[in-house]
Amino acid sequence: MDINKVLLLGGSGFIGAYVVNRLSQRGIEVTVPTRRRERTKALIMQPGVEMPEADINCPKTLSELARGHDAVINLVGILHGRDFAKAHVELPKKIIAACAAAGIRRLVHMSALKAEAKAPSAYLASKGEGEALVRAAGETLDVTIFRPSVVFGLGDAFLSRFACLLKSSPIFPLGFGQARFQPVWVADVADAIVDCLGDAATFGQTYDLAGLKVYTLRQLVDYVRQLSGGTARVIALSDSLAYVQAGLMSLAPKPWLSPDNLRSMKVDNVSDGSRQPANWRPAALEAIAPTYIARQTPKGKLDGFRFRAGR
Numbered sequence: 168m169d170i171n172k173v174l175l176l177g178g179s180g181f182i183g184a185y186v187v188n189r190l191s192q193r194g195i196e197v198t199v200p201t202r203r204r205e206r207t208k209a210l211i212m213q214p215g216v217e218m219p220e221a222d223i224n225c226p227k228t229l230s231e232l233a234r235g236h237d238a239v240i241n242l243v244g245i246l247h248g249r250d251f252a253k254a255h256v257e258l259p260k261k262i263i264a265a266c267a268a269a270g271i272r273r274l275v276h277m278s279a280l281k282a283e284a285k286a287p288s289a290y291l292a293s294k295g296e297g298e299a300l301v302r303a304a305g306e307t308l309d310v311t312i313f314r315p316s317v318v319f320g321l322g323d324a325f326l327s328r329f330a331c332l333l334k335s336s337p338i339f340p341l342g343f344g345q346a347r348f349q350p351v352w353v354a355d356v357a358d359a360i361v362d363c364l365g366d367a368a369t370f371g372q373t374y375d376l377a378g379l380k381v382y383t384l385r386q387l388v389d390y391v392r393q394l395s396g397g398t399a400r401v402i403a404l405s406d407s408l409a410y411v412q413a414g415l416m417s418l419a420p421k422p423w424l425s426p427d428n429l430r431s432m433k434v435d436n437v438s439d440g441s442r443q444p445a446n447w448r449p450a451a452l453e454a455i456a457p458t459y460i461a462r463q464t465p466k467g468k469l470d471g472f473r474f475r476a477g478r
């Protein structure tokens with residue numbers, strides 16, 4: 168199957184930037200509708216990238232946007248707020264309808280590891296519902312679904328945020344420290360998405376995208392503390408205090424933690440390895456994290472100079 172032009176929804180975010188980059192490098196034209204074009208100037212500098220300002224939640228707009236493309240990739244997702252059903256269930260429904268209206272068969276959909284309708288958090292439950300809809304559309308469309316664990320890399324809101332907090336505050340209160348994750352590098356995720364586009368073996372498949380190793384949240388925070396030179400004391404919170412902390416943080420204009428996030432952490436974010444893409448060889452966290460977390464420390468800067476000087 169030849170894929171020359173892709174409609175990328177949710178392409179203005181963290182993972183989207185890497186997917187746009189990969190598509191552009193492979194000479195695949197990409198349309199990335201966005202709500203705020205001014206925030207995405209770096210993406211539009213790349214060859215073959217168009218970024219129209221559009222409301223993709225309007226079915227008519229979505230169908231018009233879809234026309235003339237060979238495939239749709241849906242990366243739209245939210246971690247906070249009340250609009251989970253709108254973003255994770257209603258939008259996939261509209262995307263399936265827009266594909267049918269525009270005569271597009273190929274749909275790649277981003278879900279999340281451990282998404283399922285009965286999951287304890289609204290995020291995972293709505294992702295599970297959306298995933299089930301897309302899977303059911305596999306009767307008429309060539310669908311591939313990806314379920315990543317937490318994604319790390321330059322520009323992430325995960326390890327980078329820990330690094331920032333560990334450096335800027337004397338204490339780092341941490342709830343759910345025993346929650347388990349299998350972090351996966353954003354570039355590996357983007358490659359999997361772009362590699363599958365024309366590969367008929369991936370049609371109708373659902374893949375977990377997980378990294379090499381499993382870590383507890385506490386291990387990740389300690390690792391970032393060591394890499395970033397952060398001095399904050401990490402203080403373990405009981406579950407009830409963690410919910411109080413998350414409840415307060417969710418009131419911020421741009422929250423980065425909510426009680427719903429904690430409910431997600433009740434489920435191990437770990438893959439059993441039975442549903443990974445063919446030839447899946449993810450990068451080690453320890454090979455990548457120092458390249459963007461340790462950069463700002465004196466040792467990190469020195470390592471950077473050495474690296475660039477080839478020593």
Ligand SMILES: NC(=O)c1ccc[n+]([C@@H]2O[C@H](COP(=O)([O-])OP(=O)(O)OC[C@H]3O[C@@H](n4cnc5c(N)ncnc54)[C@H](OP(=O)(O)O)[C@@H]3O)[C@@H](O)[C@H]2O)c1
Nearest residue numbers: 177178179180181182183202242243244279315316317318
């Ligand atoms: N990052 C992770 O660790 C991780 C792990 C598992 C699964 N995922 C999934 O991977 C996907 C991409 O994640 P990400 O980290 O790149 O997220 P992100 O940086 O927050 O980007 C999300 C994208 O979705 C768009 N979006 C959100 N709500 C929308 C709405 N109501 N209407 C239109 N567009 C909307 C955003 O557009 P604007 O720029 O206009 O806001 C942005 O382009 C999501 O589906 C996420 O659930 C991510």
